Amino acid sequence: MGMEDFFAQLPRGKEDKPLLFGMGELVYDFHDIDGLYFMLDRRLSGCMILMWAKPMNPDVKGTVTLNGRDIQQYVLTSMVQMGYMWILGVPLRGLVAEYGKEYTLHVEGFADTDGNIMDPQDFTVKGINKVEPQPMYAKHEAVALQTATEGIVLLENKCQLLPLAKGTTINLFGKGIYQFRNGAVGAGKITPRYSVDLKEAIRDSKEFALNEELVDFYSCDADKIPPAELLQGAKEKSDTAVMLITRAAGENMDSSSAKGEYYLSDAEDALMKILSEEFAHLMVILNVGYPIDVSFVERNDVDALLYTGFSGMLGGPAIVNILSGKENPSGKLTDTWAKDYFDIPSSRNFYDCVDKPRLDADCTDFVDTCYEEDIYVGYRYFTTFHKKPAYPFGYGLSYTDFVIEAEDLQYTKNNVSLIVHVKNMGERAGKEVVQIYVQKPDGVLEKPKRELIFFEKSCLLQPGETQSIQVDIPNRHLTSYSEEKAAYILEPGTYQIFVGNSMDASYCGEFQIQREEIIKQVANRMQPQQKIRTMSKWEKGAEFPEGKYSGIQEGKGSFEPYAKRSSYPAVFETEKPEEPVTFADVRKNSKLAERFTVQLSLEELARISIGASAGWGMEGVGEAGRVYQIEGYDLPEFPVSDGNSGVNLRVSNIGMPSGATIASTFNKALSEQVGRVIGEEARELGMPMILAPALNIHRNPLNGRQPEYFSEDPYQAGMMAGYYAKGLESAGVASCMKHMLANNCESSRKRNQSIISERALREIYFKAFELAMEVQMPATVMTGYNACNGCPTAADEDLIQGLLREENGFDGFVMTDWTSYDTVDVAAMIDAGNCWITPGSLDDTYTSQIVNGVKEGRIRLKRLQENVAFIIKTMARFA
Numbered sequence: 098m099g100m101e102d103f104f105a106q107l108p109r110g111k112e113d114k115p116l117l118f119g120m121g122e123l124v125y126d127f128h129d130i131d132g133l134y135f136m137l138d139r140r141l142s143g144c145m146i147l148m149w150a151k152p153m154n155p156d157v158k159g160t161v162t163l164n165g166r167d168i169q170q171y172v173l174t175s176m177v178q179m180g181y182m183w184i185l186g187v188p189l190r191g192l193v194a195e196y197g198k199e200y201t202l203h204v205e206g207f208a209d210t211d212g213n214i215m216d217p218q219d220f221t222v223k224g225i226n227k228v229e230p231q232p233m234y235a236k237h238e239a240v241a242l243q244t245a246t247e248g249i250v251l252l253e254n255k256c257q258l259l260p261l262a263k264g265t266t267i268n269l270f271g272k273g274i275y276q277f278r279n280g281a282v283g284a285g286k287i288t289p290r291y292s293v294d295l296k297e298a299i300r301d302s303k304e305f306a307l308n309e310e311l312v313d314f315y316s317c318d319a320d321k322i323p324p325a326e327l328l329q330g331a332k333e334k335s336d337t338a339v340m341l342i343t344r345a346a347g348e349n350m351d352s353s354s355a356k357g358e359y360y361l362s363d364a365e366d367a368l369m370k371i372l373s374e375e376f377a378h379l380m381v382i383l384n385v386g387y388p389i390d391v392s393f394v395e396r397n398d399v400d401a402l403l404y405t406g407f408s409g410m411l412g413g414p415a416i417v418n419i420l421s422g423k424e425n426p427s428g429k430l431t432d433t434w435a436k437d438y439f440d441i442p443s444s445r446n447f448y449d450c451v452d453k454p455r456l457d458a459d460c461t462d463f464v465d466t467c468y469e470e471d472i473y474v475g476y477r478y479f480t481t482f483h484k485k486p487a488y489p490f491g492y493g494l495s496y497t498d499f500v501i502e503a504e505d506l507q508y509t510k511n512n513v514s515l516i517v518h519v520k521n522m523g524e525r526a527g528k529e530v531v532q533i534y535v536q537k538p539d540g541v542l543e544k545p546k547r548e549l550i551f552f553e554k555s556c557l558l559q560p561g562e563t564q565s566i567q568v569d570i571p572n573r574h575l576t577s578y579s580e581e582k583a584a585y586i587l588e589p590g591t592y593q594i595f596v597g598n599s600m601d602a603s604y605c606g607e608f609q610i611q612r613e614e615i616i617k618q619v620a621n622r623m624q625p626q627q628k629i630r631t632m633s634k635w636e637k638g639a640e641f642p643e644g645k646y647s648g649i650q651e652g653k654g655s656f657e658p659y660a661k662r663s664s665y666p667a668v669f670e671t672e673k674p675e676e677p678v679t680f681a682d683v684r685k686n687s688k689l690a691e692r693f694t695v696q697l698s699l700e701e702l703a704r705i706s707i708g709a710s711a712g713w714g715m716e717g718v719g720e721a722g723r724v725y726q727i728e729g730y731d732l733p734e735f736p737v738s739d740g741n742s743g744v745n746l747r748v749s750n751i752g753m754p755s756g757a758t759i760a761s762t763f764n765k766a767l768s769e770q771v772g773r774v775i776g777e778e779a780r781e782l783g784m785p786m787i788l789a790p791a792l793n794i795h796r797n798p799l800n801g802r803q804p805e806y807f808s809e810d811p812y813q814a815g816m817m818a819g820y821y822a823k824g825l826e827s828a829g830v831a832s833c834m835k836h837m838l839a840n841n842c843e844s845s846r847k848r849n850q851s852i853i854s855e856r857a858l859r860e861i862y863f864k865a866f867e868l869a870m871e872v873q874m875p876a877t878v879m880t881g882y883n884a885c886n887g888c889p890t891a892a893d894e895d896l897i898q899g900l901l902r903e904e905n906g907f908d909g910f911v912m913t914d915w916t917s918y919d920t921v922d923v924a925a926m927i928d929a930g931n932c933w934i935t936p937g938s939l940d941d942t943y944t945s946q947i948v949n950g951v952k953e954g955r956i957r958l959k960r961l962q963e964n965v966a967f968i969i970k971t972m973a974r975f976a
């Protein structure tokens with residue numbers, strides 16, 4: 098029976114009593130910490146969702162119990178996104194936490210809007226069954242474990258607290274015990290075969306025991322301070338307290354600088370203080386989706402600090418590997434961790450809902466976000482403006498010491514070369530990340546004090562062992578963008594090179610460039626419509642952004658009129674073939690894609706351009722969308738799925754760490770393996786395309802999608818994402834680099850405009866894509882929901898045809914982000930070269946807009962044909 102039929106047969110009359118029904122079997126997955134609905138309503142984090150058959154009266158309080166235990170914090174609400182259906186969210190986190198165990202959930206006393214009171218109802222709720230690892234996936238899961246382990250960053254290790262001695266009983270504190278997050282919410286969510294959280298991993302380990310009394314105590318799912326006798330018992334077991342701090346993050350909403358989000362909550366603060374006073378040693382583990390305030394380290398004398406990010410299905414065992422010393426930490430920060438949120442240069446130009454409503458993705462307010470900080474993102478700001486961060490970009494400790502030395506620095510015409518030796522001076526084997534930064538000379542253009550131009554992770558070096566790395570950096574990676582010249586240039590002067598294992602790298606040599614060199618002549622394509630004052634180290638008063646130009650734009654109801662800066666000819670000139678060209682022919686020879694496409698009628702072209710799905714995992718196995726199979730051409734099925742960290746379907750599969758944690762490994766080969774594994778599992782599940790990697794820049798840690806994205810640095814983000822895409826495509830699965838461009842927040846994301854200089858666009862935001870495309874030209878690219886400098890990115894011809902295709906040779910297909918048509922005109926998107934409008938529909942709502950667009954001259958037929966040819970070519974390669 099389908100959902101609609103099910104509803105139809107439910108009692109819904111005026112006299113009928115309200116009835117609650119669970120969706121399918123009431124199995125509670127205690128590893129899915131936030132659940133599917135968190136992204137729509139944060140109160141539903143950790144809840145089991147039950148649906149009402151009738152509209153309910155929220156003023157009538159009912160009773161909910163689990164095995165007789167009263168659950169008062171239930172959520173009774175109706176959801177717009179679910180057709181205003183009423184739901185009951187029952188928070189079960191901490192309460193249902195044993196595999197396969199059954200509980201009785203009793204509900205009574207609720208009333209509907211007609212005044213009928215429900216009959217009491219009982220449900221059996223069961224904890225998920227334990228799933229044992231399958232040998233056939235052992236290799237895939239080994240990659241997940243290695244990535245999670247190498248992605249852990251050790252930020253403090255005073256008095257060598259770590260690794261812990263074998264046999265230690267681990268005292269875990271905090272609600273993080275039950276809220277151990279393995280992934281982000283939304284598109285970056287994982288649906289792993291199984292997950293192992295920290296408490297389970299400690300239980301399973303041979304090295305450590307777990308203080309189970311504390312685990313029981315924290316089933317309250319709150320950061321409570323344990324009673325004195327519990328603390329005393331814990332101290333007798335071990336002199337070390339381990340506090341787990343966790344933060345959710347993901348698509349649809351941004352985080353805020355409130356306590357409990359960027360800052361510690363009062364409860365966390367109080368608990369940490371007690372632990373620091375009571376125990377000889379305090380360790381804090383940050384299972385967080387974004388950098389948070391770490392001023393607690395000094396305040397509470399924290400001895401060891403580990404940042405794990407969201408580390409996927411094997412996050413628990415990865416931490417145990419580090420705690421025990423089985424693995425030596427080698428992760429590095431992909432972001433500068435500031436001493437305070439308001440030290441971050443974008444802080445005044447980021448919608449922070451700390452004292453304002455949280456704007457979700459579908460909010461109807463138009464918001465401007467002015468990138469006043471310009472090129473000074475992350476460490477580029479902190480170094481240039483001499484601001485001390487809590488922890489610098491690229492930082493991460495090891496249990497051993499390395500010495501990094503460079504020699505033979507040379508600059509030839511097109512290349513900087515040097516040899517770097519990295520030697521393990523300590524007593525444990527380990528890996529180190531060699532990082533190379535440049536300080537370019539100021540000229541007409543001001544420059545940041547440091548820019549990353551190379552990194553490489555060493556192999557596992559035994560004590561005393563040295564690895565020598567030959568480094569060759571093409572000079573195009575050293576350029577700056579001159580708007581005046583519309584070119585990537587090398588200005589004359591001294592280029593200083595710094596080599597080390599973090600942003601605080603040491604000077605190792607320099608070279609001169611005598612005359613200005615234009616490395617790539619382009620055209621300015623996406624300049625702001627208005628003059629904006631950007632941050633400058635040269636201009637008095639412009640040292641820190643003020644945030645005057647950002648915020649909700651009262652009275653604005655549309656992005657229109659779109660800034661149309663220039664137009665690019667559609668070049669599709671193909672003659673209709675005499676003999677029909679079939680899709681099978683295109684499979685054999687992709688050059689025939691155009692001749693195939695020219696045979697299609699306007700209606701057929703329109704039909705392929707519009708997706709065939711309601712999207713967002715509602716159909717089939719939970720795919721995000723699919724290409725429409727027009728009749729008579731034998732087009733293959735072409736479903737697409739999200740999957741930065743796995744194949745985001747309702748079918749379980751691999752669960753890799755989130756993008757930021759993959760990036761923390763600084764291991765390009767590993768990123769490629771991650772992509773490869775996800776690709777192999779995608780193929781197995783019938784998915785020819787994965788909507789990943791997501792590689793927007795970490796401009797501000799409060800961006801909801803921070804964990805999905807890779808880094809604050811474009812070179813690092815580009816490389817790690819490029820290798821990820823390479824792995825995916827080597828498995829025969831199309832990748833999708835997203836979301837282009839400057840799509841750096843979730844607040845009102847479909848109505849958010851980034852206002853940004855062309856220099857910053859090219860040196861920071863587009864740079865990440867450009868570098869990723871150097872490593873792997875992706876099959877597809879997804880535009881953003883946002884507008885940039887007056888034009889929605891989905892309808893920006895300068896972006897799609899200019900930057901992407903003309904300048905960078907991209908020849909795959911471009912797609913919109915899901916339901917971009919809510920705010921952007923379909924005809925404008927198609928005419929700009931956006932090939933696939935997603936997720937689309939089966940009726941003619943959107944196809945008619947294309948057909949009419951062509952008839953009315955708002956869409957060039959050739960452009961439409963060209964767009965479709967790109968889709969056909971990609972399908973022939975991957976379907």
Ligand code: BGC
Nearest residue numbers: 284713721739788835914915
């Ligand atoms: C997200 C994309 C995702 C798409 C399909 C959108 O909401 O922004 O990243 O690929 O949905 O699920």
